[in-house]
Amino acid sequence: MGVMTHSGRIRVRPLTKANLSIQITLIGLTLLTIYSFSTFDARNINLFAALGEMLNNFRMLFFEPRLKNTDWAELWHALLVTIGLGFLTTIFGAIIAFFLALLAAQNLAPRWLAQVIRAGTAFVRAVPTVLWVLFFAVSAGLGSVAAVLGMTFHSAGYLIKAYSESFEEIEPGVLEALRASGASWWQTIFQAVLPASASALLSWTFVRFEINFSTAIAMGATAGAGGIGYNMFMASVYYLDLRELGALSYAILLFAMLLEWLATRMKANLGAKG
Amino acid sequence: MHLLQVDALTKRYGHETLALNEISFDVRPGEFVAIIGPSGAGKSTLLRCLNRLIDISSGQVHFDGVNVSSLRGTALRRQRTQIGMIFQHYNLVNRLSVIENVLHGRLGYKGTFEGILGLYNEQEKQEAVRIIESVGLGEQIYKRCDQLSGGQKQRVGIARALVQQPKMLLCDEPIASLDPNSSKIIMDTLREINQNLGITVLVNLHQVDVALRYADRVIGIKRGQLVFDGDPNLITDQQIHQIYGSESGDLMLNLRERYAAA
Structure with a gap:
């Protein structure tokens, strides 16, 4: 078999099964897109007017932010409630996760136990946070209690996986050395495992805090957990006030940036101090 | 009175692999013993059986009058404090x-x-x-x-x-990752510890020349069996060949000759 095709040209990319299936998928998606556009019912819509409206909405949202139904004091209070919800669930989740992760790490716990915990946490993670909140709402009622329980549950599931994988990256020799000198299991954990993985644990906890902060906003809007999410919900659904929604978004953005800056600094400090 | 008594020590992994096969030797207090042998011969396994980082399949290990083979929990921890360990990768x-x-x-x-x-x-x-x-x-x-x-x-x-404050040091390839100069400092330090503090030293070594130079006594291990135990001055070229297999044995001997000449 030569490199020439029937027409006498040279083929650069061989026609393998993988290439063929990618090409078929792309062609299929293109055809579907064309078809769906052709079936839009756009009779009552003037495309240019609609586009103008949309840009106008964006302008109100991003360039004309102001507060109306929420005052400044209330804004900061609401933001604090949301931060508190994110912080509390992260801390609870982190404490639970630390101890369970020790038992889920294959280099620290018996194999069967590690596997049981892993399977359990995989299930906890597979169910979205919102569903856990709704699940706890059955017993606790829709509100902040259900939100705290549900978010803690999912955070723990997430952090157990992250922490235990950090623990497993520790050099096996270090654990062996401490065992050889007569150290007990708990001593090995706190004298070798924790110092060696501290920076990784901190990174993962911050990542989870960011996730929990945004989840806390959503929970305020959907699960009655209060906080800035609730104010956004009101501004959006009841007052149809894009300008206020913009102001609230900026407040959240500001805090997210502050958080990022704080995380970077703490990690740098830990790296220097050891 | 022996500090360490190893009696028919056997370590089996699964049913097939015999890592250590009925190894017996005694160590007196204050001895400097080098254990030599090719990679995979069971040197590291042997050391780890002595402080029970690895469980023993059969046989007995007595250290300072205590039967190490059956220790568990706190008693094992207390026992391990008596034996220091040094590793190739420092750990x-x-x-x-x-x-x-x-x-x-x-x-x-x-x-x-x-x-x-x-x-x-x-x-x-x-x-x-x-x-x-x-x-x-x-x-x-x-x-x-x-x-x-x-x-x-x-x-x-x-x-x-x-x-x-151990009575014995187990050294698992302590100089295998070091340059010659650092290796000499480490081996000299071990010898000083042995001579000045009277601590018994058991050291696994790849380098036959280093073993012959520093040790009071050499133990040769090959495929999990003890094939030599004695004075380093009495070990013959033929025995080194036997421990390492002929080809690598030649390399060892060349090194030895060069040291002798220098």
């Missing part, structure tokens, strides 16, 4: 300082909570500082271990073992 917690790593050698003497919180008493700290200075790391005492050279790391490893 330090890199993020911690020299003195923190050295103090880890005291954990076996501590209660669980004192150990978890790292509460060492003043006497232990003084002893740690003294030992760190004695291995020549007085300047590096608060340095993080990942900032040290290989030779310095190994000296931290030795200090960590010494702070245990």
Whole structure:
């Protein structure tokens, strides 16, 4: 078999099964897109007017932010409630996760136990946070209690996986050395495992805090957990006030940036101090 | 009176693999014993059976009159404090300082909570500082271990073992990752510890020439069996051939001749 095709040209990319299936998928998606556009019912819509409206909405949202139904004091209070919800669930989740992760790490716990915990946490993670909140709402009622329980549950599931994988990256020799000198299991954990993985644990906890902060906003809007999410919900659904929604978004953005800056600094400090 | 008595020690992995096959030898207090043999012969397994990092399949190990083979839990921890161990890859917690790593050698003497919180008493700290200075790391005492050279790391490893106040040191390939100069410093340090402190030293070595130069006694292991046990001056070229297999044996002998000439 030569490199020439029937027409006498040279083929650069061989026609393998993988290439063929990618090409078929792309062609299929293109055809579907064309078809769906052709079936839009756009009779009552003037495309240019609609586009103008949309840009106008964006302008109100991003360039004309102001507060109306929420005052400044209330804004900061609401933001604090949301931060508190994110912080509390992260801390609870982190404490639970630390101890369970020790038992889920294959280099620290018996194999069967590690596997049981892993399977359990995989299930906890597979169910979205919102569903856990709704699940706890059955017993606790829709509100902040259900939100705290549900978010803690999912955070723990997430952090157990992250922490235990950090623990497993520790050099096996270090654990062996401490065992050889007569150290007990708990001593090995706190004298070798924790110092060696501290920076990784901190990174993962911050990542989870960011996730929990945004989840806390959503929970305020959907699960009655209060906080800035609730104010956004009101501004959006009841007052149809894009300008206020913009102001609230900026407040959240500001805090997210502050958080990022704080995380970077703490990690740098830990790296220097050891 | 022997410090260490190894009697028909056997270690089996699964049903097939026989890592150690009925190994017997005794070690007197204060001896410097080198264990030589090719990679995979079972040298590391042997050392780890002596402090029970690995469980023994059959046979007996007595250390200082105590039957090590059946120890469990706290009794095993107490036993391990009597035996220091030094590793090829140093096995330090890199993020911690020299003195923190050295103090880890005291954990076996501590209660669980004192150990978890790292509460060492003043006497232990003084002893740690003294030992760190004695291995020549007085300047590096608060340095993080990942900032040290290989030779310095190994000296931290030795200090960590010494702070245990052990009766015996097990050294698993202590110079296999070091350059010749650092290797000499480490081997000299081990010999000084042996001669000045009277601590028994068992050292696994790849380098036959180093073993012959430093040890009072050489034990040869091949495929899990003890094939030589005696005075390093009495080991013949033929026996070295036998331990290492002919081809690598030739290399060893060449090295030995060159040392003899130098």
